[in-house]
Amino acid sequence: MKLSTKVAELTQIIEPAVTACDVSLWGIEFVPQGRKSLLRIYIEALPEDKADGKQVTIEDCATVTHQVGGVLDVHDPIAGEYMLEVSSPGLDRSFFSAEQLHDYIGQTVSVRLIHAIGQGSQKRRKLTGELVSIDNNTLVLNENNEAVSVMLDNIDKANLVYQFD
The missing domain is CATH 2.30.30.100 (SH3 type barrels.)
Structure with missing residues (x-):
């Protein structure tokens, strides 16, 4: 379960932005697909919030998308175009x-x-x-x-x- 060098680099850039949105980073998938890559970010409720039954909401995903999009624009770690997806890990979580x-x-x-x-x-x-x-x-x-x-x-x-x- 070793992270690729690219995912490790993206994690360092993205994790502080996700944490600033009051959720935690569960994981990142980066799939280069020719000229347009896919960056998928999974977020989870903070442990103390999960204890209270809090789940990740669509609003959390939108907030993280906005925050991470800004950070990626500044750092520009992905060559070419990419699609950014943010979601919860789901019931069949990786x-x-x-x-x-x-x-x-x-x-x-x-x-x-x-x-x-x-x-x-x-x-x-x-x-x-x-x-x-x-x-x-x-x-x-x-x-x-x-x-x-x-x-x-x-x-x-x-x-x-x-x-x-």
Whole structure:
């Protein structure tokens, strides 16, 4: 779950602007698409506000869009045209750091790996299961009643799998 150099640079520029809008930065996706790139910013209610049941609103997204747009105009870190999107992470949220996963132990997550794990014909790059534990180097999923350990530096993408009650 390593950030690209470009996303790390954008995070340094964008995070203070997002925080100034009384929300927190959940993550950034930057997708270069030829002459027009896509910059998607995910915002979350501040932890103390989430405890009170506050959610991200459309007004929060509009405020962050305006604030971040101004900051990006000044710093100009993206060559060419780009489209800016701001939203909440949603029910099937992507995880951008291992620290974010700690709050989701006991829930179902899906991970896509950089390098396949397993033996022979059982090698796989996609896993889905209950997040059992996470430490500095490894996460453990319970997939079909089997504990599967995954090195954090082998995770390309991780998402929460929304479960209907």
